[in-house]
Amino acid sequence: MEISPIFFYLFSGLAIFCSLMVVFKKNPVTSAFNLVLVFFAFASIYALMGAHFVAALQVLVYAGAIMVLFVFVIMLLKADEPVFDLRENNKFFVMSVALTLLGIAGYFITTFKEASYQEIGPYSISAIEQNGGNTRVLAETLFSQYILPFELTSILLLGAIVAVVAIAMRKKNLKSNTNVGGKA
Amino acid sequence: MYVEPWLVLSFSAIIFLIGLFGLVVRRNILVILMCIELMLNAVNLTFVTYSTILQDLTGQMAVFFIITVAAAESAVGLGLVIALFRTLRSVDTKNISLLRE
């Protein structure tokens, strides 16, 4: 791929480091902020590869909305005390998980190394630039070929909102909320 | 200036496996949910990489929808955590093992 190696290595190194922090740090808030950094690193890599819209989307939605929500909930539940819960696990279990995943990683890497790719689609970087840039091309495709998933996704979001409100609401106040606008 | 595709893909795989490790090993529910987000992101990167390699836009469309669904899912997950917290008074999954023998 035609991307600059230095920036790639930089951002990927940052992402790996921060994701390790996410997993191994005691304090959930620390984990959350490291995750934000991971998202930024990812957004940079997306931008490097020419997926500008996805990069923006990543920052806006992931880092901007989801992580905010996470931190809200952490503070709401007062779960920000650092607890090293990794120590309480069975050491043997942790070891075996780590080893298994290392094995899988090795397998993936060797498989990817041997794989070969062929360009199949018309959307080379130069073609995209000619057609008005990544966002325009993406939007054209979204609203023509992928219109149905788009609409369904909006319904999904609606359902999610309703579901969360229903689940997370305090049930006690339901009955005593009869006069909504009146005196408390 | 060229980066081999397999490097990017294996980087994505490593992030995914780190996230999986955290999912299996950590006890704090919120950290678990964060690790899930990590995994989803790794998958997103894979999609985008293939979109670039194969010069097809399908990958980026997939990422678009995955991000949306991930947002909805994390919202619902956190709502569940809040509801659970009311009974459990803790976010430690050690307490959610009634099916234990």
Add this chain to the structure above:
Amino acid sequence: MLALILLFPLLGFLINGIWYAFFQSDEKAKKASAQVTGAIATGAIFCSFLVSLFLFIKLQSLEPAVRYFDQIIFSWIKLEGFNLNFSLRFDPLSSLFCMVITGVGSLIHLYSIGYMSDDKTPGKYFAYLNLFCFAMLVLVTSTNLPGIFLGWEGVGLCSYLLIGYWYDDIEKAKAGKKAFIVNRVGDLGFLLGMFFIFSVFSTFEISVIQTAISEKSALSLFSTVELTSITIICLLLFVGCIGKSAQIPLYVWLPDAMAGPTPVSALIHAATMVTGGVYLISRLNFLYVLSPVAMEVVAWVGGLTALFAATIAIAQTDIKKVLAYSTVSQLGYMFLACGVGAFGAGVFHVITHAFFKALLFLGAGSVIHGLHHEQDAFKMGGLKLKMPQTYLVFGAAFLAICGIPPFSGFFSKDEVLWKTFSSPNGSNILWVLGMLTAVMTAFYMTRLFSLTFLGEHRANAAKAHESPKVMIYPLYVLAFLSVIGGFIGVPHFNWLEHWLSPVISTAGFEAVVPHSYEWLLMALSVLGASVGIFLGFKTYKNFSGIDPIEKHASGLFKTLTNKWYVDEIYEFLIIKPLLAASKFCWKIIDVALIDWVVLGFGRASFWVGQSVRPIQTGSVQFYLFMMLIGLLITLGYIYVAVV
């Protein structure tokens, strides 16, 4: 018509049995009285007797060659190439046995009404008695060996039921068990003999076997193989007789069988069941005459048993035990007769023995009943005054068994002794054994008689009372028969031998000594009996509480009282090893080995379950990891299979 003889007792059993089983077997149910149930049972057996008598008279009018009635009741086993019927035959031999069984049986049934009048469950008793008579009649009228075996086992069963009738007493129940088990040992021999007969003759029907033998002997001599197989057959069947008719070494059940009610002892162990063995040998006499070896074995076993049992009887104190050993001894006489070829004499002794032994037992029962179940002769005495009628009839039986002319026992015993001496199969030693036994018989019977009826009252004898009429009348009938019954077999006017000639031939057993010896022997036997009686009276005239034999020969007396320790020897040699082997099989093979394996399966699956249990950690993350592992394994398998 023939089937009626069997039908009446069977009906009696069913009526009494079903009535008892369904209406009286509950603890609190009202029990039918001995009078009613006894009347049903006695009536049934008496009707049987009447039919037997009628058919017997009808037989007289037939020619000797065709002097029999056959009747097939039903087809029992029907296979390809093998047909077995349940069929009956009424010929001279079985007619005599039928009349004895039903006649003496009716008298004993009548007696039982009085004896069991205060028993708790007379319905059950009379049902068993009728069943016994039915089985015995099947035994003597069957034409094939399985039918005989059916009756054989049936009487064994009823013997067990009736000996252990008062089963609340564990010793009585044990006696019943002993009788059945020892019988079973003999039955093994019977079964093997039966199978051997089938393998040699390919049939179970006795008439067919007889025809085959007579055809063969008319044509040619038998080969050695054939003779050997016939000898083996005869010996195996004799093993069955040893068990059923209480010879050495399987006689041990008979004295213990006295635990049953006295009428049972009279019917089963004096008059009928124990004579089943003699019937079998007489019925199959055409087989036995072909095998001198088997005959010799039969004769010697019979003679030795007679002497052996008589020695034990001298030292017993229980009335019924004395009579039991006396029965064993007299049965020895019958087998002695059969063994020397005088089957007719054996049958004659069966008939007369039935009369006087039943009378002796019933008389003893009368004494026991009158003394309120006291059986020790040392505690009796002087009952001549208190129970005169019993004294009279017992005296008649006593003279009969001792062999004093003209009572029945004299004629039959004399016939046996004469044939032992004079037959080509006989031997002088056997005759001496028989004479000694006769002297001892006279001695111990006199001992019993004087201890019981003569002398002074001992213990509670003064409180005795005579028995009711329903018990006395049968005694009188039996006494009459004991007196005149011998005249059917008077020497030189022997009606019995003539009557039995179609069934039992006397060819080949002519006397080898001059006939004048017969009178000499007769005189000798009377002399011997008189000597025995005289000695007996003299020894026990002034009985003072201790047996004189014990005073002078205490060691011998102790051995005799303990029955030569045979029971103890059996206990040591046979029962203890069997128990040890059973215990081994139980504790080691069954419990330790087999149960360990079977339970092991359960324990193994439990262990597996326990081992797998920790997988359920209740933690979703763990389950997730396990799913990952499973997925990897599946993918790996597919990868390997594809590649």
